[in-house]
Amino acid sequence: xxxxVATGLIGVSLGAQYALLALGFTLIFGIxxxxxxxxxxxYVLGGYLAYSAVTYLGVPYALAxxxxxxxxxxxxxLFERFxxxxxxxxxLATLMLTLGLYLMMSSGLLVLFGPQSPAFSFPxxxxxxxxxxxxxxxxxVVLVVCLVGILSIYALIYHTDFGRALxxxxxxxxxxxxxxxxxxxxxxxxxxLATGLAGLTGxxxxxxxxxxPHVGDPVLATSxxxxxxxGLGSIxxxxxxxxxxxxxxxFSAVYLGGSKGAxxxxxxxxxxxxxxxxxxxxxxxxxx
Amino acid sequence: xxxxxxxxxxxxTRAESNSGEGLVMPPGDALGVVERRFDxxxxxxGTANSGGMRLEVTGICKRFGGLHVFNDVSFSISPGEVLGxxxxxxxxxxxxxxxxxxxxxxxxxxVLLDGRDMxxxxxxxxxxxxxxxxxxxxxxxxxxxxxxxxxxxxxxSNGGEGVWQxxxxxxxxxxxxxxxxxxxxxxxxxxxxxxxxxxxxxxxPKVLLLDEPAAGLERRERLRIDxxxxxxxxxxxCGVLIVEHDMELVRRLCPKILVLDSGRVLAxxxxxxxxxxxxxxDAYLGTMDEAEA
Numbered sequence: 001x002x003x004x005v006a007t008g009l010i011g012v013s014l015g016a017q018y019a020l021l022a023l024g025f026t027l028i029f030g031i032x033x034x035x036x037x038x039x040x041x042x043y044v045l046g047g048y049l050a051y052s053a054v055t056y057l058g059v060p061y062a063l064a065x066x067x068x069x070x071x072x073x074x075x076x077x078l079f080e081r082f083x084x085x086x087x088x089x090x091x092l093a094t095l096m097l098t099l100g101l102y103l104m105m106s107s108g109l110l111v112l113f114g115p116q117s118p119a120f121s122f123p124x125x126x127x128x129x130x131x132x133x134x135x136x137x138x139x140x141v142v143l144v145v146c147l148v149g150i151l152s153i154y155a156l157i158y159h160t161d162f163g164r165a166l167x168x169x170x171x172x173x174x175x176x177x178x179x180x181x182x183x184x185x186x187x188x189x190x191x192x193l194a195t196g197l198a199g200l201t202g203x204x205x206x207x208x209x210x211x212x213p214h215v216g217d218p219v220l221a222t223s224x225x226x227x228x229x230x231g232l233g234s235i236x237x238x239x240x241x242x243x244x245x246x247x248x249x250x251f252s253a254v255y256l257g258g259s260k261g262a263x264x265x266x267x268x269x270x271x272x273x274x275x276x277x278x279x280x281x282x283x284x285x286x287x288x
Numbered sequence: 289x290x291x292x293x294x295x296x297x298x299x300x301t302r303a304e305s306n307s308g309e310g311l312v313m314p315p316g317d318a319l320g321v322v323e324r325r326f327d328x329x330x331x332x333x334g335t336a337n338s339g340g341m342r343l344e345v346t347g348i349c350k351r352f353g354g355l356h357v358f359n360d361v362s363f364s365i366s367p368g369e370v371l372g373x374x375x376x377x378x379x380x381x382x383x384x385x386x387x388x389x390x391x392x393x394x395x396x397x398x399v400l401l402d403g404r405d406m407x408x409x410x411x412x413x414x415x416x417x418x419x420x421x422x423x424x425x426x427x428x429x430x431x432x433x434x435x436x437x438x439x440x441x442x443x444x445s446n447g448g449e450g451v452w453q454x455x456x457x458x459x460x461x462x463x464x465x466x467x468x469x470x471x472x473x474x475x476x477x478x479x480x481x482x483x484x485x486x487x488x489x490x491x492x493p494k495v496l497l498l499d500e501p502a503a504g505l506e507r508r509e510r511l512r513i514d515x516x517x518x519x520x521x522x523x524x525x526c527g528v529l530i531v532e533h534d535m536e537l538v539r540r541l542c543p544k545i546l547v548l549d550s551g552r553v554l555a556x557x558x559x560x561x562x563x564x565x566x567x568x569x570d571a572y573l574g575t576m577d578e579a580e581a
Contacts, residue, residue, distance in 0.1 A: 161443065168440050171429035176486075178423075179388070179444040179491050180416045 002133040007254045008247070013139045015246025016146035021219060022238040023105075023153050023227040024194030028171040030233030031190045032080075032088060036067045036076060037098040039223050040216025041105035042072045046199030047206030047215070048109055051120040063121045065203040072199025077192035085187060102216065109213040122207040140206050149200065149236050150239065157235060166190055170233060225269055231282025244268075308512040339417050340367025341402040341494035343388075348397030350380070350387050357383045358551035360397070363501070364471050365495060365527035370517060372542030372559070373531045376571065379548040381531040382424065387496045388562055389421040390414035395556065401495065416445070418494030422487075424503060430473035434483060437472050440517045441472075441490035451490055458486050461515050466557035478509040485516050495527045496520050510537055547571070 021043065046068040053064035062255045079101060087093035122138040157163035165186055170175040177183055198219075208217065226245050230237025245265060252261035272279065320580045344364040350357040365371050373381050386392045386400050391434060394407035401405060406414050415421070429437045438459075440449045459465050462482040467475055472483055481504065483534035498517075502510045503552075514537070520526040532538050538545060547554040547562060547569040555562045562568055 039483070106506050142328050164440060165444065167432070168429055168444065173432055174391075174411075174423065175427045175429065175487065176440075176444065177411045177440050178415050178421055180412050180485070181414050184410070 001154060002131075003254070006133040007250050008134070009135050010139070010254075011086070011247035012016075012243065013143045013146075014249055015243035015244070016143050017201055017205050018226055019239050020146050020149050020197050021223045022149065022242045024197040025223040026159075026227045026230070026235060027166070027194045029227065032084075032094075032167055032187055033091070034084065034094045034098065034191075035086070035091075036191075036194070037095065037220065038063055038079075038101040038105065039195075040218075040220035041090035041102040042076065042168065042195040042198035043202035043219045044109060044211075044213060044216040045075070045105055045207075046072050046202030047120070047211045048113065049199065050203035051211060055118070061207075065200065068203035069196050069200040070157055073192045073196030077188045079195075079277060080191035081188040084191070085184070088187065090199070090252075097172055102220075106213045106216060113213065115213065117210050117212045120211050124127030125132025136234070138208055143207065145204055146201070149197065153240050154235075162189075166181055181250065199231040204216075217243060224264070227279075229269055229272055233278030234279065234281040237279055237281030251257075299531040307552050327414060334385075340495070340527050342366050342497045343419065343527055343529075344397045344398075344400040345388060345399070346509050348384075348387060348399065348540055349395045350383055350392065351395045354366060356551050358548060361546075361553055362397075363553075363556070365414065365529055365548055367494075367525045368521050368529045369544070370521060370542050372538040372545035373529060374381070374533070374535070374538060374545060375548035375554075378550075380551045381548055383500055384548070385421055385499050385531060386546065389416075389419055405454050415491060418492075419497065420488050420491045420493035420495070420500060421497040422484055422499055424499045426473075426484060428472040428476060428480055428487065430471070431547065433466040434470060434472055434475070437487060438490050445491040447490065447492055451492060455486055455489050458489060458516065458519055458524075462486065462512055462521075467500065479504050481505060482509075482512055482516075482569070485513075489520065489524070493520070493526050496529070498528065498530045498532075499533055501534055502537050513537060514540060539563075 021039065025036060025039050028034055028039075045091065049068035049071045050061070050064040053059040053067050054061055059067065081103075084094060084097055094101060122141075124137050124141060126137045127134045128137055128140060132271070134269045157166060164175070165181050167182060168179075169183065170185060171188075202219075209215070215262055223244065226241045227233075228238070229244065230241030248264055248268065250263045256264065325522065330412045346362045348361050349359050356506065361384065362563075363371060373384065375381055383392065387394045388406075390406070390409050390411040390413065398405065398407045401417055401419055403416065406417060429440060436453070438452070442448075452535060459468075462479065462481060464486065466482060467479065475483065481501070485498070485501060488498075501513045501516070501542065505513070517528055517530070518526055528540070530542060543558060543560050544556070545562050547568050554563055555568050556573055
């Protein structure tokens with residue numbers, strides 16, 4: 001029983017991290033129509049920014065996390081505004097641009113920091129014990145920050161004019177623009193928001209998991225998998241699917257063994273694609 | 289430059305002399321809408337400040353590389369005026385709307401709204417200024433309810449509660465009132481198209497550009513387009529440009545039409561005059577206009 005609860009908590013904690021990543025990924029896809037292959041890159045960059053701030057500038061970890069989130073937000077804004085936006089409707093071009101950016105990021109980090117993982121650990125350690133099961137405090141902190149992040153995104157998307165504008169652009173860009181919205185301002189802002197979330201997650205999670213130039217690969221794969229499971233562009237779908245994936249990973253790692261987790265997930269996605277190709281919360285287009 | 293200006297002023301005077309009583313109102317003025325127009329606008333809050341504006345298009349050209357989509361097209365639409373643009377498929381009608389509304393920059397020529405230069409301004413700037421387009425397809429915010437669709441249109445164009453009151457008659461007319469809480473893409477095709485038109489109206493247009501509003505609608509539903517245009521003209525004081533293939537509808541609504549053929553203006557004038565010209569019939573109507581004979 002304790003084992004199940006403890007594993008469940010790991011699953012929730014993983015799910016919350018994945019949700020922050022997948023929310024950004026699905027926002028970019030839904031609003032800009034771009035598959036952001038650089039999403040994992042922003043995650044790694046967030047990790048390295050926080051690491052550098054702590055190690056070289058002696059900044060407290062909490063401030064380093066904020067700096068990493070702001071840094072990845074700024075880079076995302078500039079990249080969308082000055083590079084991606086010129087070719088925003090060309091799917092192949094945006095694919096190449098985001099993939100290219102990812103390769104530049106990961107090889108740039110490789111050149112700067114070398115292939116080995118730097119010593120970067122979470123400043124808090126310790127274990128919270130209660131009723132026979134225990135949770136590492138670092139996981140708990142990450143969980144709380146991620147949950148606050150998710151709730152903020154929901155508040156922003158569903159309860160502000162900015163969010164309403166983003167949802168309108170996702171629904172129909174031409175109509176929204178014809179009503180006076182400005183894609184030239186909103187697109188880079190939305191992209192920056194999403195990359196900032198990836199950077200924030202990276203800064204929070206890499207000290208617990210691991211930091212190396214290549215750790216963006218599985219992040220991209222997981223984000224992709226979650227967004228397909230939840231329905232491309234769906235915010236609710238990405239959130240639910242992120243927790244499902246977190247749970248499946250946690251339980252299969254504990255009860256089936258590590259490598260079978262990935263197998264279980266991809267089988268799940270395969271079944272989903274056969275049974276319900278639009279994903280859990282995907283939008284079904286009405287036939288004419 | 290000088291000759292261009294001369295031509296421009298000629299256009300203006302010609303268009304102004306054309307916009308006499310007979311052309312300003314669609315055939316619907318038999319219903320006495322001219323009288324009502326001024327009465328109603330006194331107390332329709334949202335539209336009180338949004339009378340129409342004059343759209344002038346002078347010598348506009350659009351080329352994609354070596355392909356001339358249209359060449360030297362000029363016309364003007366005064367507040368309350370309805371202009372029909374017809375022509376065979378590929379004549380450049382939709383591109384004309386795309387260029388005027390700012391989705392595409394023209395290769396040359398000018399677009400003026402009450403004398404303000406709108407040429408090559410981006411879509412959101414042009415629509416904020418008052419040139420509002422509708423779309424050929426059913427373009428709505430598909431994941432949102434009808435109510436949310438309308439309130440987005442109102443909000444994005446910085447409108448207030450008054451706009452709801454102003455468009456309420458349209459919502460009733462199109463029987464959208466019963467569907468306010470339905471998701472817009474679950475509506476039948478005809479209603480989705482009407483919602484698209486309501487959204488255009490909710491943006492408080494000064495000039496409306498309608499791209500094939502009747503396409504795909506049943507005969508009975510097409511009369512709603514008449515009601516819509518009449519509302520835009522009488523309640524909002526808009527000028528309206530209609531690109532349409534339905535000749536009956538064009539005859540009913542447009543006192544003046546412009547025929548585009550392979551990117552040039554083939555003819556211009558009243559439907560009766562223009563549609564009886566041999567070159568127009570050859571270019572476009574040919575076999576389909578037997579009813580006219």
